Amino acid sequence: MANTVRFLLNGKRQELADVDPHLSLLDFVRESRQLTGTKEGCAEGDCGACTVVIGELTQDGVGRERVALIPVNACIRLLPTLDGKAVFTVEALKAASGTFHPAQQAMVDCHASQCGFCTPGFVMSLFALFKNDASPNRAQTCDAIAGNLCRCTGYRPILDAAQVMYQDVAQAQAGCTTSLERWMFTPATSDAAPMPGESELAAALRQLVREDALRLESAHGTFIAPRTVQDFSATVLAHPDAWILGGGTDVGLWINKALQTSATIIYTGEVEALKHVSVIDEGLRIGAAVPLEPAFRAMNRLYPELAHVWTRFASWPIRASGTLGGNVANGSPIGDSMPALIAIGATVVLRRGEAQRTIPLEELYLDYKKQSRGVGEWVETIIVPKRSAQEVLHVAAYKNSRRNEQDISAVFAAFAIALDGGVVTRCRVAYGGMAGTPKRALHAEAALLEKSWSEASVRAAMQALREDYAPMTDMRASAAYRMQIAQNLLLRFWLELQAQATSNPPVRVF
Amino acid sequence: MRPSIDPVQLTIDVSRHEIAAPSRHESAHLHVTGEARYTDDIPAPRGTLSAAIGYAPAAHATLKSFDLSDVITAPGVVGVFTASDVPGVNNYGGIVLDDPILATGLIEYHGQPVFMVVAETHLLARRAAKLAKYEIEVKTPILTLDDALAAQSYVLPPVITGRGDAQAALARSPHRISGKTHHGGQDHFYLEGMVSLATPLEDGEISIHCSTQHPTEVQHIVARAMALPDAKVRVECRRMGGGFGGKESQPALFASLCAIAAARLDRSVKLRLDRDDDMIITGKRHPFQFEYDVGFDDEGRLIGADFMLASDCGYSADLSGPVNARAICHVDNAYYLEHVRIRNFPCKTNKVSNTAFRGFGGPQGMFLIEHVMDEIAHVLGKDPLDVRTINFYGLTDRNETHYGQPVDDNILHDIVPELERRADYRARRDALRQQNATSTIVKRGIALTPVKFGISFNATHLNQAGALVNIYADGSVIVNHGGTEMGQGLFTKVRQVVAEELGIESGRIRVSATDTSKVPNTSATAASSGSDLNGMAAKDACRKLRERLSDFAARKWDVTAASIRFINDGIEVDSNGSMLRMPFGELVHDAWFARVSLSAQGFYKTPKIHWNRDTFKGRPFYYFAYGAACAQVAIDTLTGEMSVERVDILHDVGSSLNPALDKGQIEGAFVQGMGWLTGEELKWNDAGVLTTHAPSTYKIPTAADIPETFNVWLVENSPNREDTIYRSKAVGEPPLMLALAVYQAIRDAVSSLTNYRDMAQLNAPATSEAILNAVMTAQHALPNANARR
Numbered sequence A: 001m002a003n004t005v006r007f008l009l010n011g012k013r014q015e016l017a018d019v020d021p022h023l024s025l026l027d028f029v030r031e032s033r034q035l036t037g038t039k040e041g042c043a044e045g046d047c048g049a050c051t052v053v054i055g056e057l058t059q060d061g062v063g064r065e066r067v068a069l070i071p072v073n074a075c076i077r078l079l080p081t082l083d084g085k086a087v088f089t090v091e092a093l094k095a096a097s098g099t100f101h102p103a104q105q106a107m108v109d110c111h112a113s114q115c116g117f118c119t120p121g122f123v124m125s126l127f128a129l130f131k132n133d134a135s136p137n138r139a140q141t142c143d144a145i146a147g148n149l150c151r152c153t154g155y156r157p158i159l160d161a162a163q164v165m166y167q168d169v170a171q172a173q174a175g176c177t178t179s180l181e182r183w184m185f186t187p188a189t190s191d192a193a194p195m196p197g198e199s200e201l202a203a204a205l206r207q208l209v210r211e212d213a214l215r216l217e218s219a220h221g222t223f224i225a226p227r228t229v230q231d232f233s234a235t236v237l238a239h240p241d242a243w244i245l246g247g248g249t250d251v252g253l254w255i256n257k258a259l260q261t262s263a264t265i266i267y268t269g270e271v272e273a274l275k276h277v278s279v280i281d282e283g284l285r286i287g288a289a290v291p292l293e294p295a296f297r298a299m300n301r302l303y304p305e306l307a308h309v310w311t312r313f314a315s316w317p318i319r320a321s322g323t324l325g326g327n328v329a330n331g332s333p334i335g336d337s338m339p340a341l342i343a344i345g346a347t348v349v350l351r352r353g354e355a356q357r358t359i360p361l362e363e364l365y366l367d368y369k370k371q372s373r374g375v376g377e378w379v380e381t382i383i384v385p386k387r388s389a390q391e392v393l394h395v396a397a398y399k400n401s402r403r404n405e406q407d408i409s410a411v412f413a414a415f416a417i418a419l420d421g422g423v424v425t426r427c428r429v430a431y432g433g434m435a436g437t438p439k440r441a442l443h444a445e446a447a448l449l450e451k452s453w454s455e456a457s458v459r460a461a462m463q464a465l466r467e468d469y470a471p472m473t474d475m476r477a478s479a480a481y482r483m484q485i486a487q488n489l490l491l492r493f494w495l496e497l498q499a500q501a502t503s504n505p506p507v508r509v510f
Numbered sequence B: 001m002r003p004s005i006d007p008v009q010l011t012i013d014v015s016r017h018e019i020a021a022p023s024r025h026e027s028a029h030l031h032v033t034g035e036a037r038y039t040d041d042i043p044a045p046r047g048t049l050s051a052a053i054g055y056a057p058a059a060h061a062t063l064k065s066f067d068l069s070d071v072i073t074a075p076g077v078v079g080v081f082t083a084s085d086v087p088g089v090n091n092y093g094g095i096v097l098d099d100p101i102l103a104t105g106l107i108e109y110h111g112q113p114v115f116m117v118v119a120e121t122h123l124l125a126r127r128a129a130k131l132a133k134y135e136i137e138v139k140t141p142i143l144t145l146d147d148a149l150a151a152q153s154y155v156l157p158p159v160i161t162g163r164g165d166a167q168a169a170l171a172r173s174p175h176r177i178s179g180k181t182h183h184g185g186q187d188h189f190y191l192e193g194m195v196s197l198a199t200p201l202e203d204g205e206i207s208i209h210c211s212t213q214h215p216t217e218v219q220h221i222v223a224r225a226m227a228l229p230d231a232k233v234r235v236e237c238r239r240m241g242g243g244f245g246g247k248e249s250q251p252a253l254f255a256s257l258c259a260i261a262a263a264r265l266d267r268s269v270k271l272r273l274d275r276d277d278d279m280i281i282t283g284k285r286h287p288f289q290f291e292y293d294v295g296f297d298d299e300g301r302l303i304g305a306d307f308m309l310a311s312d313c314g315y316s317a318d319l320s321g322p323v324n325a326r327a328i329c330h331v332d333n334a335y336y337l338e339h340v341r342i343r344n345f346p347c348k349t350n351k352v353s354n355t356a357f358r359g360f361g362g363p364q365g366m367f368l369i370e371h372v373m374d375e376i377a378h379v380l381g382k383d384p385l386d387v388r389t390i391n392f393y394g395l396t397d398r399n400e401t402h403y404g405q406p407v408d409d410n411i412l413h414d415i416v417p418e419l420e421r422r423a424d425y426r427a428r429r430d431a432l433r434q435q436n437a438t439s440t441i442v443k444r445g446i447a448l449t450p451v452k453f454g455i456s457f458n459a460t461h462l463n464q465a466g467a468l469v470n471i472y473a474d475g476s477v478i479v480n481h482g483g484t485e486m487g488q489g490l491f492t493k494v495r496q497v498v499a500e501e502l503g504i505e506s507g508r509i510r511v512s513a514t515d516t517s518k519v520p521n522t523s524a525t526a527a528s529s530g531s532d533l534n535g536m537a538a539k540d541a542c543r544k545l546r547e548r549l550s551d552f553a554a555r556k557w558d559v560t561a562a563s564i565r566f567i568n569d570g571i572e573v574d575s576n577g578s579m580l581r582m583p584f585g586e587l588v589h590d591a592w593f594a595r596v597s598l599s600a601q602g603f604y605k606t607p608k609i610h611w612n613r614d615t616f617k618g619r620p621f622y623y624f625a626y627g628a629a630c631a632q633v634a635i636d637t638l639t640g641e642m643s644v645e646r647v648d649i650l651h652d653v654g655s656s657l658n659p660a661l662d663k664g665q666i667e668g669a670f671v672q673g674m675g676w677l678t679g680e681e682l683k684w685n686d687a688g689v690l691t692t693h694a695p696s697t698y699k700i701p702t703a704a705d706i707p708e709t710f711n712v713w714l715v716e717n718s719p720n721r722e723d724t725i726y727r728s729k730a731v732g733e734p735p736l737m738l739a740l741a742v743y744q745a746i747r748d749a750v751s752s753l754t755n756y757r758d759m760a761q762l763n764a765p766a767t768s769e770a771i772l773n774a775v776m777t778a779q780h781a782l783p784n785a786n787a788r789r
Helices: A025-032 A102-109 A119-132 A138-144 A156-164 A169-173 A179-184 A196-206 A229-238 A251-256 A292-302 A304-313 A316-321 A324-330 A337-343 A442-448 A455-468 A479-502 B122-129 B145-150 B166-171 B215-226 B251-265 B275-281 B320-329 B362-380 B384-391 B412-422 B425-438 B490-502 B530-557 B584-593 B659-677 B734-754 B768-784
Strands: A005-009 A012-016 A051-059 A065-073 A086-088 A214-218 A221-225 A243-245 A264-267 A277-280 A283-287 A347-352 A355-360 A365-367 A377-385 A392-400 A411-420 A423-432 B049-055 B061-067 B077-081 B113-119 B133-138 B159-163 B175-183 B195-200 B206-210 B233-237 B269-272 B288-296 B302-312 B340-347 B442-455 B464-471 B477-481 B509-511 B565-567 B570-575 B578-583 B599-605 B610-612 B617-619 B623-636 B642-651 B709-714
Touching: A005 A196, A051 A119, A051 A196, A065 A119, A065 A196, A065 A316, A086 A196, A102 A119, A102 A156, A102 A169, A119 A138, A119 A156, A119 A316, A138 A156, A156 B659, A179 A196, A229 A264, A229 A347, A229 A377, A243 A251, A277 A292, A283 A292, A283 A324, A292 A304, A292 A316, A292 A324, A292 A377, A304 A316, A304 A337, A304 A392, A324 A337, A324 A377, A337 A392, A337 A411, A337 A423, A392 A479, A411 A479, A423 A442, A423 A455, A442 A455, A455 A479, A479 B768, B049 B122, B049 B251, B049 B275, B061 B113, B077 B122, B077 B251, B113 B122, B113 B251, B145 B302, B145 B340, B159 B320, B166 B288, B166 B302, B166 B340, B175 B362, B195 B251, B206 B215, B206 B251, B215 B233, B215 B251, B251 B269, B288 B362, B302 B320, B302 B362, B320 B340, B320 B362, B362 B384, B362 B442, B362 B734, B384 B412, B384 B442, B412 B425, B412 B442, B412 B623, B412 B642, B425 B442, B425 B623, B425 B734, B442 B734, B464 B490, B464 B530, B477 B490, B477 B530, B490 B509, B490 B530, B530 B570, B530 B584, B530 B599, B570 B584, B578 B584, B623 B734, B642 B659, B642 B734, B659 B709, B659 B734, B734 B768
Parallel strands: A005 A086, A221 A264, A243 A264, B049 B269, B206 B233, B302 B340, B477 B509, B642 B709
Antiparallel strands: A005 A012, A051 A065, A051 A086, A214 A221, A277 A283, A283 A377, A347 A355, A347 A377, A392 A411, A411 A423, B049 B113, B061 B133, B077 B113, B159 B340, B175 B288, B195 B206, B195 B269, B288 B302, B442 B623, B464 B477, B464 B599, B565 B570, B570 B578, B610 B617, B623 B642
């Protein structure tokens, strides 16, 4: 069994033994490698000052080996999860000749840095955008930097830089001396064959691929990354108190903020069978280790109505790291995927050892931080049902949070109703932020079901929400506001369906 | 736009090459590559330890005892420090000695430092700091301004000031309204948290790297805490990752703690606050609560005003005295207050001590008067812009502030109509009102508000600065000055000044870290004064060097010193019909060989200003900076969500030293002000515990929050009428208050719900929840449509 972490850091191969499994990538690059360009702003993945880009071996649509580049928050990314990957920090962007990467040069030319502390993070987010999107519009650019906070500039020059960086690419490329640099200095081209630099990097990553599990032992704890579902499930069963680590977007906070440790951490991210979305008869099968971003993209094909809330779910680095399985298994009352999944009737496959059982998602959640999972039982798969051809299903979800980008919901509402001749024939309503768990609104559903879809029945359902929920007051919202929003979002759903039918003006700001 | 100044007053050297150029930030190339070193990035000396603070678990309590045995035995711990370990004065108060470095006996806010633990790593220190056991007797905390006012709980004595006879004026006014309003505080959220690194040197000396806007105060307070002479403490700061006022008075606490531990352990000690600890331990913008009683004529012209301003200062005075003074001095904003009474209560609460934050009381004072302007307009059924305009300070009369300073540089009469035109304010206002009549859910609002902001520290003695310019024999130059770089571009502007004065390329010039051993007794880089003060001091140093070099060259060439020009990276003189020229490098080498001193100290003190803090009268400000903003918003009446759709700004920077940097200051300040008034909300629970202490719960604006149409123009052809550095104006703070337009536009949008019959009942911050509450209040008022007030 492998017992060292192997990865590429700015092109240089690293092989580390005796690694504290709680060590973040940020602390490693700053403290052990003196790469201080990457900054700590919050240590919880909310400011983006620590943004780095990770390269992962992948395949494109025609089976060619590629390197996918994604931005991640180094502060909550545990070092052992980098095994087999390439890490790029801001120090890697400038060409050896001294020529700046187009993202860097554009930031300089647009006067887009003031204090400069957030700047390396922005540069890395722009680099990720540059490599993933050849011509982003303003909304796409805002999304790409939604996880980066700047307190000085007011963002306008940074948004400008995100356009300007595509303009003088050829000039910058003239300063490149290696194939890797030339690839990094070339914007995304979705259908192009891999450039030599990408192929070389892919080959280097191929050298790091391992077939057996990674098991890191240190005085500070053990990190285990199984390769197969069987091994993973057996490992979880053998260490029922271990932390199960997905993308680390929550576990990172346990370490950095709650100052907790765990003797054993078991990682989902190397279990090949958990990393795929497959199309099945019922709909989609989403493995527990599929990151949020690809999971959302897959779901958007079945439920395009949900796309806007998935963008608002969190910043790109969080969506690229965090997993749908982690969100579901963590079961936070303010997790955003669950109300939507419950509304569309998703189920989960739970597994304990070799035993599997499938339950409706809402049955996973019993009470605040209390689930129907047994000891050693874990979330293996999420099944997203497809739409039935037999009914007209209207789906909508709304997120309400203090800020549009990278924020946690005060209230998340999700609705799915089937209409037949103006009568509600099937109906599922679920909310986050309204109870100790993500929860269906059974009284409201009852008020709608088999009634005509009218403002009167909607208003009755709005009243019924008071029987479904007794929300709490916290720093995000008061109980009264939560209830009012919950009701109004149901009204919005009705108004929007009406507006679609009558092509009335839009009825919302966002 | 007509020029607002007589051209003959100006003496602009058309040959200037550096000034007014949109030079990039001097560190931009280091920012984007990650090569710019902040305090935590400096390679630390061998064996550097990390510190963490153990802080008070209650807002108000008697600290009977605490048990640190688990802290001491925790993994990696090297030392633990309490109040009794402070060798000198256990207090970091800059003005009033009411800020203990480490608490003893009495706990006055949740988060107050009680002890410090030093360990091998940052994480080990943080873990150990949580292991203390406290025995405390909890007392009832004062957490609200209402409670503080009722208990007459103040950090400083209340102030009553004003002008004329407000009561008589109110009594004779044809219209009179009164009311209350309030706004919240604001966390600075500098991206780089508080950090200090102390290294013990020989013979008791301490060297400190600190992220601070005020190295001199850090030096003085560390020396006091260590019982050392100032000369044994050296403080350096190359740059901060943002300051915004948060690093004016507060870094002294963290630097003192580091120094105490470093001296005792004889090892370098770094204290870098985790973000949550930073937000819990450090002070914020002062929230204010207001009452007003104003009388006015049919046109909306103010006749009399009675204002009450209560500020939440937290547990100690800190900078609250000057903050409140600036609030009092800006309660007029752009408007003539002939008869006014102002009562000001600097309230003491059991919260973290609130401190400087960009605007420093100015935004608070203006919040009140701008609220009042809208209320007056509403009562009279007028466009608020007309009411604002009619109240502007006059050009020839009605032009003395309530604190006795003449407003003799007023350009609002030019700026505001110009912005009104560029923003197409009137037509858009009409169009939005029509749109609102048919748009059922989304409502839009618009507002145009002016800003007049006084430039200089109120306290006259702070308005001084020093600079040191060294020219090396190879022709390279170092400039050092008392100002600090926090992103605003001060170092860039000072470098431009030196390049201009010496006629050299800026590539020759390095701006070095602010350093108390090079330029002593400096003021904080605050009050927007950085380039006004330090630019002038650097210019003074350059003038001395030019004189010496001119004298030298004059002797060499046998010409008059006055005929020598410093230009094109060298000197030139016309002599007998031909031009003599010497490159700068050759000049300074020869001057050095001829034993000419190539190092000069410069000094500057702002002229004309004076302030009597007892009578609240004087001329505290050298000049005023002006601006205006027009904002359009859309609100969602189902959720209270709000979008800023368009903003137009016309702002006065005098003759810009660097239009790119100035535009950056305007945009950044505006968005920061927008955050203060909209999404940024600090919440404390009933026990006085801050519950919004991280970016997960405290939400500053992101890129998507800024308006898609965001026009920012600098006022053209409008040099400062005072003799500032190249006739420029300060720009750090004034544009923050332009964001009041956003807040007033939200009120306008909410008011549409009653068809503008009722003024929106809204306080700041206008979060979604606050807006929805205002919307629902307006909707519930609708059935009583006849009850016109």
